[in-house]
Amino acid sequence: MSYSHILVGASSNAARPAVRRIAPSDLVQALARGLDDFAAMPSHAVFLCVVYPLIGLFLIAMTLGHAMLPLAFPIAAGFALVGPFAAIGLYELSRRREAGLDSSSQHAFDVLYSPSLGAIVALGILLMALFLIWLAVAQAIYVAFFGYHAPASIGQFARDVFTTRAGWNLIIVGTGIGFVFAAVVLTVSAVSFPLLLDRDVGAAVALATSIRVVAANPATMALWGLIVAVLLAAGSLPLFLGLPVVMPVLGHATWHLYRRAVEPDPNPHPDYRPRDRGRRYAADFPAALFPTRR
Secondary structure (H helix, E strand, O other): OOHHHHHHOOOOOOOOOOEOOOOHHHHHHHHHHHHHHHHHOHHHHHHHHHHHHHHHHHHHHHHHOOOOHHHHHHHHHHHHHHHHHHOHHHHHHHHHHHOOOOOOHHHHHHHHHOOOHHHHHHHHHHHHHHHHHHHHHHHHHHHHHHOOOOOOOHHHHHHHHHOOHHHHHHHHHHHHHHHHHHHHHHHHHOOHHHHHHHOOOOHHHHHHHHHHHHHHOHHHHHHHHHHHHHHHHHHHOOOOOOHHHHHHHHHHHHHHHHHHHEOOOOOOOOOOOOOOOOOOOHHHOOHHHOOOOO
């Protein structure tokens, strides 16, 4: 796949997607549709997202016995930065259900056959880079207030953060900078991943469209960001156990928000499908394992 295709899609001359003005009522409708999708497809949606809290628990457990304990909260909060990419399979299931196609669990991986796969991966790498930058910044903020000395225990760390002036300054500065990161991610990913599943437009067009949606609806999209933050926080509080419900609902709702914020494509491309691999025979082993074998 060429770099130009990843950036601008199948055609550099295609008309850019038209964005709409949306209101808070559209957010309510998107959430309602997302909840409806979750109710219709609960088992595999939970399956797709159960790894999300497990990874969170693993990463935080890794910090408990090390000097990285101050990064436990930034790691947990930073999951919202990669959430739009983590939910890519949920967008695909909502897309298929909306189109009246089979939306069984295996179709969540049909994104691997999307003509926009390169652009999707590129945007996923961008979000992961932002996540890693956020962790580096969070570590620098902690060092600025407490130095390089690691807390001796969880109890001491909690007392340092909540009962000292430096701790409250850490909370205020960290929350403010975290808000900036969250706003950037919301701006570049509000509709970019659903758009790439729906059209072969490339990463640059998807990013520009997402920015235009936020610019055209600043108050509504700010409210959407607040809703996402509150729901993710609520799902994270009981050891991330609520995320297998919150994540699917938000993922499905994001697809429907995209549908309300961007005009439909007047010339939609045919639905992509996995390639027919044909019948395999025992005599083909092990040659059939290699991609050059047709």
